[in-house]
Amino acid sequence: MSVEANMAATAAKAPAVNTGKVKMSGNGVNVFYGEKQALFDVDLNIYENQVISLIGPSGCGKSTFLRCLNRMNDTIDVCKVTGNIMLDEQDIYDKNIDVVELRARVGMVFQKPNPFPKSIYENVAYGPRIHGMTRTKDELDELVTSSLRRAGLWEEVKDRLDQPGTGLSGGQQQRLCIARAIATQPEVLLMDEPCSALDPIATAIIEELIDELRANFTIVIVTHSMQQAARVSQKTAFFHLGKLIEEGPTDQIFTNPINKKTQDYITGRIG
Amino acid sequence: MTDLAGGNVEHVSIHTSEGARQRLAKRYRGESIFKWLGRSAIGVSVAFLLLLLSTVVFQGLPAFTFNFVNLPFELTKEKLDYDGTAESLRKANYDAVVRDAIREQFPTVTGRSERRTLGGLLSSGASVYLRQQVLNEPDVLGTNKRLEVPISDFADLYLKGQITSDYTIEGRGALRVERGENGMRLIADQDVFADALSRAKDTLRAQEATLRAQQSGLQLSLNKTRGDIKALQERIPAETNANVKSRLEAELERSESDITVLEARIKQLEEQITNIESRVANPGLGEDLTGEMMSVLVYADGAVLKVQKVTSTTANVEQYLPLDEAVTSLDASQWSIRVLEVPEANRKFTDQEIVWTDELVERGFVRSGLNTIFFTRGASREPEMAGVLGAAVGSALTLIITLLLSFPLGVAAAIYLEEFAPKNRWTTLIEVNINNLAAVPSIVFGLLGLAVFLNYFELDRSAPYVGGMVLALMTLPTIIIASRAALRAVPPSIREAALGIGASRLQTVVHHVLPLAMPGILTGTIIGMAQALGETAPLLMIGMVAFVVDIPMGFSDPSTVLPVQIFMWADFPEPAFQQRTSAAIMVLLGFLITMNALAVVLRKRFERRW
Amino acid sequence: MQGWFFVLILVLTACALFYIGRSRAVTTVGGDATILHSKPGFHGAFVMICGLVPAVLVFLTWLLFSRYLINAYVTAQLGADFANLATIEQQALLRNMRSFADRADLSSLAALEVAAVEHYRGFVATAALLVQVIVAALVVVGSWFAVRAIKQELRARQFVEKTVMAVLIAASGVAILTTIGIVLSLIFESINFFQKVNFLDFLFGTHWSPQSAFEGVGAEATDRNSEVFGAxxxxxxxxxxxxxxxxxxxxxxxxxxxxxxxxxxxxxxxxxxxxxxxxxxxxxxxxxxxxxxxxxxxxxxxxxxxxxxxxxxxxxxxxxxxxxxxxxxxxxxxxxxxxxxxxxxxxxxxxxxxxxxxxxxxxxxxxxxxxxxxxxxxxxxxxxxxxxxxxxxxxxxxxxxxxxxxxxxxxxxxxxxxxxxxxxxxxxxxxxxxxxxxxxxxxxxxxxxxxxxxxxxxxxxxx
CATH class of the missing domain: 1.10.3720.10 (MetI-like)
Known part of the structure; x- marks a missing residue:
């Protein structure tokens, strides 16, 4: 393996942890906000039932890339995406792809907990309801219950499902948002710094949760905490100034990074 | 379905299954319906605005032009009893001058009522208008200079084509003129009047239908009454209670008399119908042309003959403009027929007046031009003499007072509340109070003005300065709120910079903050003034509905304002007033648009992003 | 016309006082304005405020309350003749007195009305003169004290700023005054109304035809009006x-x-x-x-x-x-x-x-x-x-x-x-x-x- 920067990408394409099938992949992704280019030619594979962390300093494009994966960038008028991003061998920027269906399949949890100003039950039931996923009230009840269970929130809220979701604590709210996302039964779950607004205890709970969810979902998580990336993910990708510098098995990235910039970031010299 | 541990295959099927696709299609239909609803909501607003504006413009535009009559008036010293003083000139009988001038044009008109109708072709304000010109320019005395006076409102409407539509048929063949005891008769060698006759029959047919409808209505009530009578006749013998019995008998009697009346009326209608029917059935039979039918005029060799009775080849006529005595026959090129579509009974401008008006136009006495009266005069009961200047000046005077009061007060209050006020209960109270005051219905300010300014302080009714005070109180909250927003938009760094070099807080505000906030404050003020300009209700309360003929010259002269003038004119039934109302609205909207455009320009020009 | 004249006098006086104060300040320090505590302009404004504010306040007070003084005076002069009238007639008399005061020809009036008008004219003439004198005196005295107070270390700026601040506060009080004015005028007139018409009948009555209102007093009027003012x-x-x-x-x-x-x-x-x-x-x-x-x-x-x-x-x-x-x-x-x-x-x-x-x-x-x-x-x-x-x-x-x-x-x-x-x-x-x-x-x-x-x-x- 070469230590030169231009070799990094080639090296990154041969990951050690490529056991499953590729769920999503980005090929030559460029993103522009008006005149400004935010992402440069990013190639990245995301494997099924794995957790992949996107790390890098602020403004490096990791969140931009994440938001490309379920086309949340569409809501911004000036944003333009080139290259292609595949979900199960289908280009999600293809004209025939329906963005609503895409987002149902690729769910998202946001940086700041954003429960709807509705009851806890209604928050979780929202996705299934709009997608018409259940036929009976009982089915919906069961789906809500199991989602809350999986999100590790059931025990705390089972007695007050009819109370507003905004009344929960920050950590609980974020788990509610996760429950809300998994109730829609997505295939991929995107998490945009899900713990940045939470205290350490709440963070620990959510990290544990992410590890459990891996069994059923493919998870992409953006984080600015390297410890978190190390704890929860199997693969890690390092972004810097809009470029994907290096990706690989988490262990390798943190213990033996190929690229100098990655090393600098890991050791705290840039950031 | 709900088994989350079901694995990948299950996941894929949930959102990409056939069922999900169908649901999705349905959801997208909902989406497009929702979007369509939103678009049509905007559409409704836009459509209404267009409808409103186009109605006003189409109705108002004709009022901006007007027809003036310039006759050779006999303005001699003798006629006016002029003794060299301005006073005699002012008191002279201009009515007579105007009357004689128009009579001179139609010397054959002799009857009293005809002459009065003829005089009515000119506005009743014509004499006032004439006097004003003579007073302004006494040199015209004794000269033959033709002076202009306004035509009457209906003549004006007629000339603008708003009284009736018409068409002309060229003459065919020769007409023989027969003069007899019963007036004049035209005899044609072809069926030139067949068209008029058949249209007369059409009208008869319509009349017949109306009468039949009436008759069948009466027949219904007749049948009902007969039924009632039958019921009563059966009930009365069986009735034991004497009181009730006598009441029923009275009722029976009444019903029976009703029957006779109804039967008589039905019979009468039947006769009318039969009459009409027989006339309609016989297309060759001549008919009288009544006021309910279109009017037919024959133009012949400078004369105008109104057709009274037609057959397909003959017409009995009345001479509206007399035909030369010597004429006994007319060939095809000499005559034509003109049909006025709107029946005479349905308009307020008779055929005779139409003929005279046309003749005045023919002789070149009528000029159509910019309606200067509308822009230079005050209110009047005569639509042709009514103008908006009085109301516009009243509005201007009122707004000046409003501006002088509300601008300094509003800005001062905004400066205090935004820059100096400590946060305590009092300032919170003032703030809440200002916000609520902004939402108080305007008419309540009118009540305040009436009770306090007029009743308590006994200030003048209908005076612009009182109106200005009321409107100032009303616009004050708007100006305060806008000024505070403008002051708030000035970044604190400016204040800190000024305070940092030792300026006092007041100096900081006056020298630095206020000038930067001024564009915003002025924008808010203009918008407040525009509001005040359009306001009507509070001014009604303080008597600015007065009928003010003179143009107000000062702040305490009785006056009215544009919106109130519109309100008053909208109530007048004359069609010419309807037009003037719309025209006044256009003037008001013109002012408002100018003010708002000014505000937009100010905002654009001085807009600063910090 | 009188209004314009008054405004003109006010502006001229203001300018004069400002000029006096300003030049006085400059002469006090021998022409070197920089050693003054406040700039000369503030001294000018200081004199202007001292001279005008009390005078204008007195004048406004007179404008606001003169009608009560006049009514009280005329009532007192007319004595028993006036007191014997019914309240409505008293009000009518006072109203007529005002509207006829400008008229030369009083021949159409009743004797009592003529007397009222004459008392009114006499009082207004005297009072107006008195007020003019007082106002003029206040201007002179106020500005004289102010001019005397001018010296190098006078804190004229602080004084002026405090006055301005008072004006600002007063301006924000106008909104409050407006609300109070609305509430009071509505309540007072409504109380008068509810003396004629029962409050509950007004609020819950189902028949509204004010044209048939009975203009009179007493219980009969109340009963009849209560029937036609159901809102x-x-x-x-x-x-x-x-x-x-x-x-x-x-x-x-x-x-x-x-x-x-x-x-x-x-x-x-x-x-x-x-x-x-x-x-x-x-x-x-x-x-x-x-x-x-x-x-x-x-x-x-x-x-x-x-x-x-x-x-x-x-x-x-x-x-x-x-x-x-x-x-x-x-x-x-x-x-x-x-x-x-x-x-x-x-x-x-x-x-x-x-x-x-x-x-x-x-x-x-x-x-x-x-x-x-x-x-x-x-x-x-x-x-x-x-x-x-x-x-x-x-x-x-x-x-x-x-x-x-x-x-x-x-x-x-x-x-x-x-x-x-x-x-x-x-x-x-x-x-x-x-x-x-x-x-x-x-x-x-x-x-x-x-x-x-x-x-x-x-x-x-x-x-």
């Missing part, structure tokens, strides 16, 4: 028209706001918003004209054509046009409210695969509900208080009906009808307008206060 039909008419207006304005305004904030392209927004603003800027009298001369006849003719009887002053026409008038109001308030729902909620919903309309209907509208409700309350308050449309397009007779095709009357129509023209302030008809005004004020105030509080709370929730 329920008027309230019912107001509610009917308001309801029609809101039924028109609420959906259209709300959908416009939603479309403009979430769907419209910037280009559409740039056209549609000004159009709504134009609708909002059209004077209500224009809407009234349109309602009365275009919309109402249209409804009547349509009704005739399909065989339904529609009044030419139908509640429907007035309500519809009023609804159109408040569309921009509803739309701009809703726009604010909808825009203050945080983007994160939209993202959250979109991230779960909701369509735009699902996000709006299921997340944004429920979240914005309190704000929308208070926007509608403000709109209702606006509709209730709207005057010109209903004055021109609604009826005068108070019918109790819920049929929008019939003519009904409203509170504002009645106020205008009762008050336009000459009013006698002691007649039940005039006073009834103030009682209606009080009800109108209270209802709109209540709606506004609640709505503004709800909106404020709602904003805080998302700030």
């Amino acid at each position: 329920i039909p008027v309230f019912a008419g107001t509610l009917l028209i308001t309801a029609i207006a809101i039924i028109v304005a609420a959906p259209i305004g709300l959908m416009s706001a939603i479309y403009l904030s979430d769907y419209a392209s910037p280009k559409v927004r740039a056209t549609a918003k000004p159009i709504l603003e134009i609708l909002a800027g059209i004077p209500t009298v224009v809407y009234g004209f349109f309602a009365a001369l275009t919309v109402a006849p249209f409804f009547r003719n349509t009704g005739d054509a399909i065989g339904i009887s529609v009044s030419s002053e139908s509640a429907l026409a007035a309500g519809l046009v009023m609804g159109i008038m408040i569309i921009p109001f509803v739309s701009s308030l809703s726009d604010d409210v909808i825009n203050s729902v945080p983007q994160s909620l939209r993202d959250g919903s979109a991230g779960l695969g909701a369509t735009k309309s699902e996000t709006i209907r299921r997340v944004i509208l429920p979240a914005a509900l309190p704000g929308i409700v208070s926007a509608l309350m403000l709109a209702i308050s606006r509709a209730i208080g709207e005057t010109m449309i209903v004055v021109m397009a609604a009826g005068l007779s108070a019918n109790m009906t819920v049929n929008p095709l019939e003519a009904v009357t409203t509170v504002t129509v009645q106020i205008v009808t009762l008050l336009v023209g000459d009013q006698e302030f002691d007649s039940a008809k005039t006073l009834a307008a103030f009682a209606l005004g009080l009800v109108l004020f209270c209802v709109t105030l209540l709606l506004n206060v609640i709505a503004l509080r709800v909106i404020q709370k709602y904003r805080e929730q998302y700030d």
Whole structure:
């Protein structure tokens, strides 16, 4: 393996942890906000039932890339995406792809907990309801219950499902948002710094949760905490100034990074 | 379905299954319906605005032009009893001058009522208008200079084509003129009047239908009454209670008399119908042309003959403009027929007046031009003499007072509340109070003005300065709120910079903050003034509905304002007033648009992003 | 003319005092203005304030209260003759006295009136002279003291700034004064009214025909008037028209706001918003004209054509046009409210695969509900208080009906009808307008206060 920067990408394409099938992949992704280019030619594979962390300093494009994966960038008028991003061998920027269906399949949890100003039950039931996923009230009840269970929130809220979701604590709210996302039964779950607004205890709970969810979902998580990336993910990708510098098995990235910039970031010299 | 541990295959099927696709299609239909609803909501607003504006413009535009009559008036010293003083000139009988001038044009008109109708072709304000010109320019005395006076409102409407539509048929063949005891008769060698006759029959047919409808209505009530009578006749013998019995008998009697009346009326209608029917059935039979039918005029060799009775080849006529005595026959090129579509009974401008008006136009006495009266005069009961200047000046005077009061007060209050006020209960109270005051219905300010300014302080009714005070109180909250927003938009760094070099807080505000906030404050003020300009209700309360003929010259002269003038004119039934109302609205909207455009320009020009 | 003269005198005096103060300050320090504590201009302003403010205050006080002094004086002079008159006659006498004071020819007046006018003239002449002297003296004394106080270390700037501050505070007090004025005038006149008409009969009576009011005093008048001043039909008419207006304005305004904030392209927004603003800027009298001369006849003719009887002053026409008038109001308030729902909620919903309309209907509208409700309350308050449309397009007779095709009357129509023209302030008809005004004020105030509080709370929730 070469230590030169231009070799990094080639090296990154041969990951050690490529056991499953590729769920999503980005090929030559460029993103522009008006005149400004935010992402440069990013190639990245995301494997099924794995957790992949996107790390890098602020403004490096990791969140931009994440938001490309379920086309949340569409809501911004000036944003333009080139290259292609595949979900199960289908280009999600293809004209025939329906963005609503895409987002149902690729769910998202946001940086700041954003429960709807509705009851806890209604928050979780929202996705299934709009997608018409259940036929009976009982089915919906069961789906809500199991989602809350999986999100590790059931025990705390089972007695007050009819109370507003905004009344929960920050950590609980974020788990509610996760429950809300998994109730829609997505295939991929995107998490945009899900713990940045939470205290350490709440963070620990959510990290544990992410590890459990891996069994059923493919998870992409953006984080600015390297410890978190190390704890929860199997693969890690390092972004810097809009470029994907290096990706690989988490262990390798943190213990033996190929690229100098990655090393600098890991050791705290840039950031 | 709900088994989350079901694995990948299950996941894929949930959102990409056939069922999900169908649901999705349905959801997208909902989406497009929702979007369509939103678009049509905007559409409704836009459509209404267009409808409103186009109605006003189409109705108002004709009022901006007007027809003036310039006759050779006999303005001699003798006629006016002029003794060299301005006073005699002012008191002279201009009515007579105007009357004689128009009579001179139609010397054959002799009857009293005809002459009065003829005089009515000119506005009743014509004499006032004439006097004003003579007073302004006494040199015209004794000269033959033709002076202009306004035509009457209906003549004006007629000339603008708003009284009736018409068409002309060229003459065919020769007409023989027969003069007899019963007036004049035209005899044609072809069926030139067949068209008029058949249209007369059409009208008869319509009349017949109306009468039949009436008759069948009466027949219904007749049948009902007969039924009632039958019921009563059966009930009365069986009735034991004497009181009730006598009441029923009275009722029976009444019903029976009703029957006779109804039967008589039905019979009468039947006769009318039969009459009409027989006339309609016989297309060759001549008919009288009544006021309910279109009017037919024959133009012949400078004369105008109104057709009274037609057959397909003959017409009995009345001479509206007399035909030369010597004429006994007319060939095809000499005559034509003109049909006025709107029946005479349905308009307020008779055929005779139409003929005279046309003749005045023919002789070149009528000029159509910019309606200067509308822009230079005050209110009047005569639509042709009514103008908006009085109301516009009243509005201007009122707004000046409003501006002088509300601008300094509003800005001062905004400066205090935004820059100096400590946060305590009092300032919170003032703030809440200002916000609520902004939402108080305007008419309540009118009540305040009436009770306090007029009743308590006994200030003048209908005076612009009182109106200005009321409107100032009303616009004050708007100006305060806008000024505070403008002051708030000035970044604190400016204040800190000024305070940092030792300026006092007041100096900081006056020298630095206020000038930067001024564009915003002025924008808010203009918008407040525009509001005040359009306001009507509070001014009604303080008597600015007065009928003010003179143009107000000062702040305490009785006056009215544009919106109130519109309100008053909208109530007048004359069609010419309807037009003037719309025209006044256009003037008001013109002012408002100018003010708002000014505000937009100010905002654009001085807009600063910090 | 007198007013202009007064203003001229005031300005000239002000300039003179300013000049005196300024030059005095400069001479005090021998021409070197820089060693003054405050700039010479402040000294000028100092003298001006000391000279003018007390004098102007005295003059304004005189303007405000002179009529009481005059009344008291004339009453005292007329003595028993006056005291023997009934209250109404006393008021009439005082009113006539004022209106005849300018007239040379008093021959048409009664002896008592002539006496009153003469006393009035005498008093006003003397008092006016006295006031002029006092005011002039105050100017001279005030400015003399001020000029004497000028010295190098005089803190003239602080003095001037304090005065300015007092002016600023007084200016913000005007708003309070206005409210107090509204409340007091409405309450006083209403109390007078309720002495003539039973309060409960007014509020709950079902028969309104002020034309048949009995102008007199005593129990009989109270009984008769209580029968004709039952305001329920008027309230019912107001509610009917308001309801029609809101039924028109609420959906259209709300959908416009939603479309403009979430769907419209910037280009559409740039056209549609000004159009709504134009609708909002059209004077209500224009809407009234349109309602009365275009919309109402249209409804009547349509009704005739399909065989339904529609009044030419139908509640429907007035309500519809009023609804159109408040569309921009509803739309701009809703726009604010909808825009203050945080983007994160939209993202959250979109991230779960909701369509735009699902996000709006299921997340944004429920979240914005309190704000929308208070926007509608403000709109209702606006509709209730709207005057010109209903004055021109609604009826005068108070019918109790819920049929929008019939003519009904409203509170504002009645106020205008009762008050336009000459009013006698002691007649039940005039006073009834103030009682209606009080009800109108209270209802709109209540709606506004609640709505503004709800909106404020709602904003805080998302700030």
